[in-house]
Amino acid sequence: MENDNAGGLSAAELKDLRCVAGMMVPASTEYAVPGADDAAIFADIVNSLGRDLGDVRRALSTLSSLAGGAFAEQDVSRRETAAAAFRERGGAEVAALSRAVLQCYYRDDRVVRSLGLEPRPPFPKGHTLEQGDWSLLDPVRARPKMWRDAP
Amino acid sequence: MNETVDVLIIGAGASGAAVAWSLADTRMRILCLEQGDWMKPTDYPTNGRDWEARLYSDFATSPNRRARPADYPINDDNSPIKVVNFNGVGGSTIMYTAHYPRLHPSDFRVRTLDGVADDWPVDYATLEPFFAENERMTGVSGLAGDPAYPPKQPPMPPLPLGKSGARFANAMNQLGWHWWPSDTAVATVEYEGRAPCINLGHCTPGCAQGAKASTDITYWPAAIRAGVELRTRCRVREITVNEHGMASGAIYYDADGVEKFQPAEVVVMACNGVGTPRLLLNSVSGCFPGGLANSSGLVGKNLMFHPYAQVFGYVEEPLDSNRAPPLCLWSMEFYETDPSRDFVRGYAFQFGRGIGPVTEAIFSDADGRLPWGKDHHRVYRKLVGRRIGLSAICEDLPEEHNRVTLDPVLKDGHGIPAPKVDYTLSSNSLRMMDHGIARAKEVLAAAGATNVGVHSPILNGGWHLLGTARMGKDPSRSVVNEWGRSHDVKNLFIVDGSIFVTSGGVNPTCTIQALALYIADSMKQRLATLFD
Ligand SMILES: Cc1cc2nc3c(=O)[nH]c(=O)nc-3n(C[C@H](O)[C@H](O)[C@H](O)COP(=O)(O)OP(=O)(O)OC[C@H]3O[C@@H](n4cnc5c(N)ncnc54)[C@H](O)[C@@H]3O)c2cc1C
Numbered sequence: 081m082e083n084d085n086a087g088g089l090s091a092a093e094l095k096d097l098r099c100v101a102g103m104m105v106p107a108s109t110e111y112a113v114p115g116a117d118d119a120a121i122f123a124d125i126v127n128s129l130g131r132d133l134g135d136v137r138r139a140l141s142t143l144s145s146l147a148g149g150a151f152a153e154q155d156v157s158r159r160e161t162a163a164a165a166f167r168e169r170g171g172a173e174v175a176a177l178s179r180a181v182l183q184c185y186y187r188d189d190r191v192v193r194s195l196g197l198e199p200r201p202p203f204p205k206g207h208t209l210e211q212g213d214w215s216l217l218d219p220v221r222a223r224p225k226m227w228r229d230a231p
Numbered sequence: 232m233n234e235t236v237d238v239l240i241i242g243a244g245a246s247g248a249a250v251a252w253s254l255a256d257t258r259m260r261i262l263c264l265e266q267g268d269w270m271k272p273t274d275y276p277t278n279g280r281d282w283e284a285r286l287y288s289d290f291a292t293s294p295n296r297r298a299r300p301a302d303y304p305i306n307d308d309n310s311p312i313k314v315v316n317f318n319g320v321g322g323s324t325i326m327y328t329a330h331y332p333r334l335h336p337s338d339f340r341v342r343t344l345d346g347v348a349d350d351w352p353v354d355y356a357t358l359e360p361f362f363a364e365n366e367r368m369t370g371v372s373g374l375a376g377d378p379a380y381p382p383k384q385p386p387m388p389p390l391p392l393g394k395s396g397a398r399f400a401n402a403m404n405q406l407g408w409h410w411w412p413s414d415t416a417v418a419t420v421e422y423e424g425r426a427p428c429i430n431l432g433h434c435t436p437g438c439a440q441g442a443k444a445s446t447d448i449t450y451w452p453a454a455i456r457a458g459v460e461l462r463t464r465c466r467v468r469e470i471t472v473n474e475h476g477m478a479s480g481a482i483y484y485d486a487d488g489v490e491k492f493q494p495a496e497v498v499v500m501a502c503n504g505v506g507t508p509r510l511l512l513n514s515v516s517g518c519f520p521g522g523l524a525n526s527s528g529l530v531g532k533n534l535m536f537h538p539y540a541q542v543f544g545y546v547e548e549p550l551d552s553n554r555a556p557p558l559c560l561w562s563m564e565f566y567e568t569d570p571s572r573d574f575v576r577g578y579a580f581q582f583g584r585g586i587g588p589v590t591e592a593i594f595s596d597a598d599g600r601l602p603w604g605k606d607h608h609r610v611y612r613k614l615v616g617r618r619i620g621l622s623a624i625c626e627d628l629p630e631e632h633n634r635v636t637l638d639p640v641l642k643d644g645h646g647i648p649a650p651k652v653d654y655t656l657s658s659n660s661l662r663m664m665d666h667g668i669a670r671a672k673e674v675l676a677a678a679g680a681t682n683v684g685v686h687s688p689i690l691n692g693g694w695h696l697l698g699t700a701r702m703g704k705d706p707s708r709s710v711v712n713e714w715g716r717s718h719d720v721k722n723l724f725i726v727d728g729s730i731f732v733t734s735g736g737v738n739p740t741c742t743i744q745a746l747a748l749y750i751a752d753s754m755k756q757r758l759a760t761l762f763d
Pocket residue numbers: 241242243244245246247264265266267292315316317318319320321322323324326327328329330331332435465466467468501502503504506507510694695696726727728729738739740741743
């Protein structure tokens with residue numbers, strides 16, 4: 081597999097991570113989007129673990145122990161039960177695993193486009209913001225002074 | 232050995248920059264030591280596709296998570312609110328959200344008006360010209376005429392209302408409650424060579440456009456042009472004293488990690504409400520065995536954060552989300568004490584426009600609102616771009632058990648003891664937060680939002696670091712006098728958020744900087760008798 085040892089994970093950990101990423105955000109024909117286990121998205125996830133590497137490793141190990149064996153090797157219902165129990169526990173590992181997947185998934189060009197957004201960084205183009213109707217302030221302008229005089 | 236300077240400023244953040252600029256016209260030799268480096272606008276997250284993710288890595292608001300070489304760790308395990316900051320030229324203004332209200336006149340007289348805490352030794356009227364000067368130097372946008380404040384004139388027009396702002400405005404009008412476009416330290420037009428805001432919408436981790444007024448692009452260029460020297464990547468370990476009990480300079484580690492001594496006639500502390508008490512407590516000597524300037528025993532005590540009660544919900548139509556500066560309006564409806572409530576003092580509301588797609592996914596996943604599996608996409612599409620929220624910024628009253636001390640074990644990269652924070656929410660704060668949450672839910676209902684969520688207090692919401700070296704006239708009840716000079720050490724000044732006597736219920740930086748200008752001005756008025 082192209083990501084072997086990438087990001088400091090073993091082949092087994094990569095397999096588990098890809099499996100749980102696909103469970104978290106599966107591909108959808110209805111919304112015409114890939115899953116988080118898509119090759120490009122998964123490569124981004126693995127390369128972006130950074131400060132979360134330790135917690136993600138611990139998360140994968142917890143998932144496997146909850147599933148009673150290597151997570152990716154279990155049948156769907158075992159994995160789903162383990163994933164639900166894992167999420168229920170909360171804490172740093174759960175947060176790190178979700179963040180590792182979601183921060184890459186929701187910056188993929190295909191996914192961003194599917195949301196009706198432009199796949200680009202905010203700078204330098206920026207955005208436009210409508211001025212809005214400042215007459216909304218009229219009732220507030222008409223209020224008497226609200227601050228307290230301080231001796 | 233380094234040559235003696237007239238004034239040594241420690242910390243190049245909000246207050247350090249302001250005091251350096253103001254003192255520069257004395258033509259004294261002024262040096263600032265800053266542990267961090269200059270920021271490059273091209274390094275800010277909005278330049279890249281990973282702009283949201285970097286809020287969790289090298290632009291995390293928590294120094295413990297960010298862990299750059301310039302950062303020092305903070306043990307905040309014993310606090311429901313975690314400290315956030317930034318260490319570099321500009322200090323925490325590099326990462327602030329630039330919401331820029333002044334404290335109100337009543338905030339300086341809480342004992343007289345409401346019978347709690349202490350009055351400040353300065354008042355709003357004294358600070359008024361310094362507020363105005365600071366807003367001109369910083370470049371503030373806003374609208375004159377707010378009935379919640381004495382008259383003031385921000386130098387630039389306000390940020391647009393946008394869709395999110397208009398929705399809140401309508402809701403507040405329906406309820407008959409005060410709201411106003413926030414004073415914001417963001418340029419809305421070309422200002423003193425700075426480009427206007429183009430709505431990158433991700434102001435917190437640095438503004439690549441240069442529209443947000445961090446002090447590296449406001450005060451510092453002017454101070455340096457006027458002759459101030461700023462030495463970066465220099466981490467101060469302690470302030471030294473001479474045989475007369477006067478500050479003699481500082482020991483620091485330079486960019487190569489080499490220990491150096493910088494002699495000085497005057498030392499000005501500007502390391503913020505956590506960094507300053509940390510350094511003072513680490514500056515132990517025969518004259519000052521309990522830490523420098525600490526005869527009152529109050530250095531590090533009375534830490535105030537402003538607990539934030541955040542409430543948010545979702546509307547049907549997409550709003551401005553991340554596509555504009557995040558904060559747009561404030562409300563002072565519940566700011567002043569009302570004896571019919573079950574708490575003293577009050578809070579401001581700040582209104583948020585929304586958040587970006589990655590942040591929405593991460594937050595909603597953490598809250599259990601966003602499922603894993605097949606239904607993920609359907610639910611996410613009902614959330615993304617549709618979140619609006621508001622936070623009650625609750626006045627935190629000073630309590631001595633809320634404090635910064637030195638951690639006995641944890642150290643920074645130079646072996647300097649790390650600060651340890653012990654903090655609990657008072658019952659007054661908790662009641663105020665509950666009130667804020669209930670009112671915020673009414674606002675969201677009026678704004679047509681459902682699926683309401685609450686974060687109270689915001690966990691990583693320790694962005695306002697106040698009170699740990701308070702001002703006062705009584706040396707047994709305060710650390711510095713009414714113009715920022717230590718009661719104990721007559722050539723030691725403190726200008727950062729530590730000197731706040733009470734916190735008010737608004738973001739503090741505008742007041743921190745006005746105070747720094749006022750202290751600099753007081754020093755200039757007294758140059759001949761500064762140490763008397
Ligand atoms: C995420 C975030 C959002 C915020 N949003 C807002 C907002 O919207 N509105 C608002 O009013 N405020 C906001 N703030 C708070 C605001 O940034 C601070 O109130 C303000 O910057 C404090 O000014 P200061 O001078 O006290 O300290 P800082 O600006 O923190 O500066 C302290 C400086 O001292 C340096 N230093 C510390 N110790 C040493 C040492 N030992 N040696 C050398 N240098 C040292 C640090 O590196 C730093 O540069 C926010 C802060 C954060 C982190």
